[in-house]
């Protein structure tokens with residue numbers, strides 16, 4: 001019987017395998033950031049261990065760096081300490097660090113691909129759940145906990161239980177690809193399969209709806225695999241993948257021979273079997289807006305906030321969850337999504353802060369002004385994205401419309417740096433999690449695509465971006 | 472292992488409510504513990520006692536990689552979380568760091584056990600006794616590797632045979 005792409009990559013990385021027990025898996029790349037690494041380095045020191053392969057380990061700071069003026073000192077003392085700790089750890093253990101002043105600094109899942117560190121067929125880990133992003137390149141990439149970070153630092157391997165392969169086919173053609181985006185595809189999937197629909201699996205995304213997407217859009221899809229509960233998301237590499245990685249700063253010297261190998265080997269065999277299958281037809285999907293407190297609580301922009309009994313389909317826990325969510329979000333069932341007014345807009349995060357995301361959002365904003373009661377921030381995913389966007393004049397388009405244009409980092413995706421919502425504030429956000437308090441205590445998050453966020457910023461409430469002229 | 476139950480009757484308790492993002496910078500575990508569950512239940516800190524258990528629905532611990540989540544719970548005194556299912560990273564963090572036991576239960580235990588009930592959990596025989604209600608439930612056994620890591624006292628003490 002044939003093998004899935006996931007099984008091929010897994011098998012190629014087995015160090016030790018025994019029946020009915022976990023396998024020891026070799027890790028090709030380890031990405032490190034300031035939040036989940038300090039205890040891991042402490043652990044190494046305590047046990048007199050070194051980092052086994054500093055050359056395969058790359059660090060950056062993204063989660064708690066401020067995104068305003070970088071020449072100012074960091075005011076928050078605990079953030080400053082966490083950042084200095086990473087600097088010291090990287091120095092002591094010989095790890096390359098892209099620090100706050102590096103032109104390569106950025107969100108760890110944005111810089112990996114853009115530097116050519118993320119490669120097809122490799123295993124990539126990071127102490128961060130959205131490591132699944134790198135799967136867009138046909139890499140087996142997943143988030144790990146801090147003890148596992150220490151284990152990888154010390155041994156470049158991990159004990160893992162083998163996940164099951166899950167095939168998600170995306171079929172059809174979107175009618176308006178500028179308005180209905182990769183974000184809407186992945187939100188639709190999570191809405192349908194649920195936030196634990198992918199538990200214990202590695203999802204492979206396939207079909208016309210995937211090959212149509214650019215690499216940056218594919219990253220948006222794989223990024224949110226974890227929100228469906230999956231360990232990782234995976235897309236077989238194709239010519240777009242190879243083209244994207246060609247000539248980047250860390251792309252290997254023997255790249256073309258690697259490409260030949262990848263082209264022949266990195267795909268699921270036609271007779272391979274998946275544990276689970278799901279198909280989404282995208283011909284008629286609408287822009288999505290989350291209304292609740294997990295990414296599965298999402299509906300079409302043309303719909304209304306659901307009634308808990310309709311949403312839950314008879315499941316008591318789901319019903320209670322929806323009631324709590326509506327209370328937290330201060331929403332009444334039956335309210336049309338387009339009548340929900342917003343206070344803040346956040347265009348950023350490892351889901352949607354790449355160049356293409358910013359270009360698409362800028363088309364909505366160009367020549368218009370921010371709604372007077374809204375505060376909007378655009379936070380590029382990396383310093384390189386920022387620079388490229390500025391070369392295209394995007395910063396000007398946004399600032400002319402009264403949006404703030406900021407430095408790279410995780411920013412308002414999670415409330416641990418100065419960019420946060422105030423209690424009760426409602427935000428249209430291009431990030432990936434709408435959990436209670438995610439963007440700041442009491443803050444209310446609606447997940448949307450960059451164009452939907454931009455349109456909401458202009459109008460002051462959600463609008464169906466398909467009705468705007470985007471060309 | 473005996474303790475009382477704090478019950479959260481909902482699915483998808485995520486790591487952002489277990490320990491909100493602003494505390495991820497905190498390194499002092501005792502201080503982290505002060506903010507455990509703050510996103511969901513501001514009274515948690517005043518009601519939790521050493522040895523207590525949390526009982527909840529499906530997909531407990533979904534969300535981020537933050538090891539701070541099991542650490543905050545364990546330093547609050549929580550010895551085990553009983554849930555219908557767990558998100559993988561939380562589960563492994565809890566076991567790898569030997570912070571607390573993630574115990575998968577069935578619907579009967581979930582619906583029958585109430586807030587405050589005293590339980591006696593015996594992971595050697597996969598049994599949960601409800602001393603308050605005088606009932607016994609089965610827990611789902613740990614997989615072989617998880618059982619071994621727990622026995623060893625965490626991932627770094629675990630030596631594969």
Ligand code: SF4
Nearest residue numbers: 130349350410413414
């Ligand atoms: S942008 Fe958000 S989701 Fe992505 S790595 Fe940063 S905090 Fe995590």
